[in-house]
Amino acid sequence: MNDTDVLIIGGGISGLATAWWLAQAGVSVQVWEADNRMGGKISSHQQDGYLTEQAASLLMNSRPDVAQLMNKIGLNDVKTPRLAQAKARRYLLQRGKLQALPMQLSGLLTSPLWSLRGKLRLLLEPFVLAGGTEDETVSQFIRRRLGNEMLEKAMEPYISGTLAANPDLASATATLPRLTALERRFGSITAGILAHKLLRRRTACSTDTFSFRGGMNTLTSTLARGLARTPGVHILSNRGVKEITPIKGGWSVTAATPDAEYNLRTTHVVVATPAPAAARLVAPLDTVLASQLAQIQYAPLVVLHLGLNRQQIAHPLDGTGFLTPRDERQPFTGNLWMSSLFANRAPNKHVLLTTYLGGARQPEATNWNDTRLVDETLHALTPLLALKGNPEMVRIDRHRQALPLYHGAHIARDRAITQQLQGLAGFHIEANYRGGIxxxxxIARGQQLAQKICSQLRLTKDKLAISLIPSLSPKY
Ligand SMILES: Cc1cc2nc3c(=O)[nH]c(=O)nc-3n(C[C@H](O)[C@H](O)[C@H](O)COP(=O)(O)OP(=O)(O)OC[C@H]3O[C@@H](n4cnc5c(N)ncnc54)[C@H](O)[C@@H]3O)c2cc1C
Incomplete structure (x- = not known):
């Protein structure tokens, strides 16, 4: 008899969401987290009246299952929607000036951002023959379908600014699963979007971009609190797992703190830690799997938050912020205007700007000291935003391993990981290096894994029931 059905190692959003879906199905589950708090990378901070985010700053949802989770745990009441001005506009840096990015296809065709040649190339997309291979990069895919201008003025800044990745190395299928699927299914992105628009009316929910009162922490802390109140569920921090060993009918897991050692027997284990930690835990069980996990690379990032008096900036800050294409040679990949995005991010008549430095484009920037980070950023922002003076609030969040890079043969590696896991019954790996960051x-992948575990648990229980029958039958 095991102590629990499922033990989840890691209390980031991957682990908590998987636990939540399992708990909905009545499965007994424990989450063991090494840190003294749940949430992993997601962490919101209050400083001098500013609310900053260390990692995720918003949730962009178009999935009914994610909407369902929000609704069921009561997060809908504390959702903070993206403000109208941020919805209406976002900017791109071009030749040293901020240019509004078109939000509609019609606007794209009249925008000064693209040359006539670039626009004509875009219009050719439906006529480009479908092709490409599994290891095609984002740059190859976008150049082939939409042309070089679309790559350099839209996709490269997006990939560098939001995923910290390099489009010349990132796998197109892993990084842009929806766009590549449209080509595979409909022969072109344009045809796919048109067909999708028609289908969407009947199937998916509309796109919703939001955060929460108190920031993204509210998501993970609400999940953790809700789970802790559920019978059969235990959420435990300060439980860094050191060892996983196979036992009959499951796994024995050991965690150690300076004062104590904890051991638990479980039918299923879900490793929801970053890949390097997963590789260390897996090494004694399967060296091939450990080396596949160890191959996953991460980008370092610095998130720099600057709080300023509104009067110090002449720019209207009437949008989400801006991204910087690589040929603009800026010290950062993007600048989010957090106080334009969401209400209550800065004191009245003040603004909060969040800048992302480093990533695969310029990892060396993450080694700069605090003074250089602030100086280089202010120097670059000053002419762009007509900014005067110094910030009244500075906060710097450094991530040595911010985001996993879906570079190279990511799809093949992930498939190999899935195959290798088949040799370890009841052992699962689910975190942001698998199926989306x-x-x-x-949240969506957590549900898929929970469904798989539930069906396996049912199988195990059915098998148990069947194996009990012969031992009972001699009596009758
Ligand atoms: C700067 C930045 C900005 C981002 N912006 C956005 C955004 O705006 N929107 C968005 O949707 N996403 C965004 N993301 C991505 C998103 O935040 C992450 O992908 C997600 O939070 C990762 O969750 P996770 O649970 O997979 O991993 P993590 O959050 O890393 O959680 C893993 C957990 O495992 C624990 N752990 C490790 N080893 C052990 C062990 N041995 N035993 C027990 N526990 C262990 C760790 O302590 C950690 O808590 C951003 C990420 C970054 C870095």
Missing amino acids: SVRDR
Whole structure:
């Protein structure tokens, strides 16, 4: 008899979401987290009246299952929607000036951002023959379908700014699963979007971009609190797992703190830690799997938050913020205007700007000291935003391993990981290096894994019931 059906190692959004879906199905589950708090990378901070985010700052959802989770745990009441001005506009840096990015296809065709040649190339997309291979990069895919201008003025800044990745190395299928699927299914992105628009009316929910009162912490802390109140569920921090060993009918897991050692027997284990930690835990069980996990690379990032008096900036800050294409040679990949995105991010008549430095484009920037980070950023922002003076609030969040990079043969590696896991019954790996880095994808993938575990648990229980029958039958 095991102590629990499922033990989840890691209390980031991947682990908590998986636990939540399992708990909905009545499965007994424990989450063991090494840190003294749940949430993993997601962490919101209050400083001098500013509310900053260390990692995810928003959730962009178009999935009914994610909407269902929000609704059921009562997060709908504390959702903070993206403000109208941020919805209406976002900017791109071009030749040293901020240019509004078109939000509709019609606007794209009249926008000064693209040359006539670039626009004509875009219009050719439906006529480009479908092709490409599994290891095609994002740059190859976008150039082939939409042309070089679309790559350099839209996709490269997006991939660098939001995923910290390099489009010349990132796998197109892993990084842009929806766009590549449209080509595979409909022969072109344009045809796919048109067909999708028609289908969407009947199937998916509309796109919703939001955060929460108190920031993204509210998502993970509400999940953790809700789970802790559920019978059969235990959420435990300060439980860094050191060892996993196979036992009959499951796994024995050991965690150690300086004062104590904890051991638990479980039918299923879900490793929801970053890949390097997963590789260390897996090494004694399967060296091939451990080396596949160890191959996953991460981008370092610095998140720099600057709080300023509104009067110090002449720019209207009437949008989400801006991204910087690589040929603009800026010290950062993007700048989010957090106080334009959501209400209550800065004191009245003040603004909060969040800048992302480093990533695969310029990892060396993450080694700069605090003074250099602030100086280089202010120097670059000053002419762009007509900014005067120094910030009244500075906060710097450094991530040595911010985001996993879906570079190279990511799809093949992930398939190999899935195959290798088949040799370890009841052992699962689920975190942001598998199936999407976004919070939305983490919640959706947690549900898929929970469904798989539930069906396996049912199988195990059915098998147990069947194996009990012969031992009972001699009596009758
Ligand atoms: C700067 C930045 C900005 C981002 N912006 C957005 C955004 O706006 N929107 C969005 O959707 N996504 C965003 N993301 C992505 C998103 O935040 C992450 O992909 C997601 O939070 C990762 O969750 P996770 O649970 O997979 O991993 P993690 O959050 O890393 O959680 C893993 C957990 O495992 C624990 N652990 C490790 N080893 C052990 C062990 N041996 N025993 C027990 N526990 C262990 C760790 O302590 C950690 O808590 C951003 C990420 C970053 C870095």
